[in-house]
Amino acid sequence: MLNSSQACIEINGIQTDLLIQPFADRIFVQVTQLGKVGNLVQVSIPSTALLTSSGVSNSSGLALPTPPAAIQLTPLFGSASSEHLRSLHSLYAAQIATLVWCAEGQAPGPDRRSVIVGIALRPSMQTVEEGFDGHERKTFQGIMQALANMLNRVA
Template identity: 55%
Template structure:
């Protein structure tokens, strides 16, 4: 995934930009409804940590692969204004990274790169619908 993949969609009535760019050592994913990078979080897991089978997506209740327990989230830039938003941003980072890792594994990628996620979301949007909308569109970008 060396090229830039991006899409612009409307989620809960709010224009939302999703961009994925691969680099040699990591992958950058930006999700913004505010036109800026927002809070940057790096997600990584040891290369020896097994990912759950890609077949899990079909069995999972929400259609998303479960993030591995060994995932490490590191804040890089910015911060959430509340504990709730910090938890929400961590959830986005963990889920986005897991989707990237599962899709790269399907493509037989040898190295498991860290994923840096930038998140800048409107506070008024329905969190659950926005989350699932972002993940669905991310899947379309990386498949």
């Protein structure tokens, strides 16, 4: 069973606040570098979908579980100002929810809780035509590592 947890860490020189708050029917995860909730996205998957905790290791050695193909992202509040930010927020929401589900060891079934992700990130100063820049990659890796550590402590 997941417990509440919060942390304030520095990633790429930016203060980043993280919060995990479980509720009976959902789990709320907040990632903010701006001191506000930002965009809210609900992440769910069908009750029959299987989760695997195996994933691909990145350059920092962090092995992230692969989000399931059946994942469903539903914007609740707020919207990103560009297609690039929408893609980035979707990536964060899917990966965060997958980390939460794997930490809980949730088997398929109707009791699997949806994850609500609040994302408010400081925009990168670099502009990238396609893909994500190095700053965004380092920020993503740092946040996922911190959340994985928090989930391992509270799960």
